[in-house]
Amino acid sequence: MASEERTAEILDKLRQAVYDFEEDDTVKWANTALEEGVDPFKATLDGLATGMIEAGEAYNRKEYFVPELLMCADALYAGLNILKPAIEASGRSAEVKGSIVLGVVEGDVHDIGKNLVKMMFEVAGWTVYDLGKDVPLDRFVEEQLKTDSEVVGLSALMTTSMLAMPEVIKRIRAKNPKVRIMLGGAPINPEIAEKYGADGYAKTAGTAVDEAINLLKMLKEEEGSK
């Protein structure tokens, strides 16, 4: 087992490697983490994911742009490929875990934002049902029913495709009023999310997971109070 100090160092190396979009370093330190007995779930969350969240913050500060974020994501996945089998083998999992149906609404083929959000959910140990892009509205409803996912996430880059969102929300609600709906994408803001009847709004991939966990906690509390 790595000492506390060594563990902290490894986590920091993983974080930095993702932030610096150094795939080789991410692989190297992910292997080191396993060799030295660092909890792979911790390495994922406190190492890889932390680096990605910092990259998201750098995007918000306009220090990073889309190419940098995508390269960070590649680095993160390189590490995740190594750590994930170990997480599964260990039986260790996230504390607040759920499943989410994700997709880009019909009429929109831009999926960079959705893919980044997907990655963050995977890192957090959620099950992601990814419908892809240009998804007909009824597919969201069907997939939610089929998988009984607690959260549905809808993404749109273009204002023109954002307008399909209220209709999907209406259809999902009609079938299952309990499901939590999150919106994300360039034209979406909190006011639009609220107006469309969504439960949450994700400005970035990093905040999407926090937002989803909050929604899930709400859902569980409501169920508990019944």
Place this chain on the structure above:
Amino acid sequence: MNSRERVQALFNRQKPDYVPVFSGYGNITVHGLKKHGWKFPEIHTDAVKMAKMANSTYELFGFECSVAPFDMGVEAEVLGAKVNFYTHQDGILYPTIVEHPAEKTTELQINIPDNLAQAGRLPVVTEALGMMKKDLGNEVMIGSWVLGPYTLAGQLVDLSDLSKSAFKRTDLVNQILETLTGYLISVIDLYRKAGADYITVREMGAGPDILSPRMFKNLIQPHLIRLFESIQSPKVLHMCGDTNAIVELLNECGADALSLEKKNQIAETRSKLGDEVLIFGDIDPYGVLVEGDNSDVEVAVKQALDAGVNALWPGCDIWPDVPAENMKALMDNARKHGKLL
């Protein structure tokens, strides 16, 4: 002055009687579709329908231009991309690219057809432009538009791969943009000859929401400079999103006017760039024109004029579901607050 003379005066650096209200890209409405009894998907592939729809917003509301085409697939389709027109849908869905000629930037081969004038839907667009010119050419300026080279590249390969390549394989992306710029110059030439009076280049995929200002300067701007050098006036550069960090770079591209939208601080841009440059904007096509009411439209018109726009342009395509009363409010308030002479 009629609408044509008003917009002409603007581009000729003379003073129009009123600040004109027009656009460089799509401005069709469901009211035009209703008038003709057509569905949205069918107007992208038929020259007569395209022309009549392009004319309809002027005819119904006095919006001071006629512009075609309406979708962002025309240029890419010629180069081998497959377009989905959503013909099975009743609602408004803009055509999208469903299949790229290549997914990886390294595998993209750009084959420009020998007989470009007859390739893809270019003959539909040029025929439509000819009809628009014939029908309304004395009343309004006829407009057409193309995507900028980088935004077009994003229609030809996977966008994530292109973004990363812009960073990691800059030389390759630079070559692609060089080729696409030459192609776009030829497309614009066809549009001009067919009847387009002014051209707008939409390079929204390369703004600071996506690429760094440094990358814009090094990789994107040189191609835009060449493009604008190679085409005649009037010519407009449109960028949406948060463009505040690159307005000087945009201004150096050589367009006669910049079209910017609500995420740009127009008043600040005006003070950075001075009074000489023409700035068009920045009416929010969804938040104001679709969602707002008469007073919201009035506020938006006044704000844009106060900030110093030379023409009132929607920040993007007019969303077809725009209420008729808001289109009317846009025109009325532009006249009420935009008198220059």
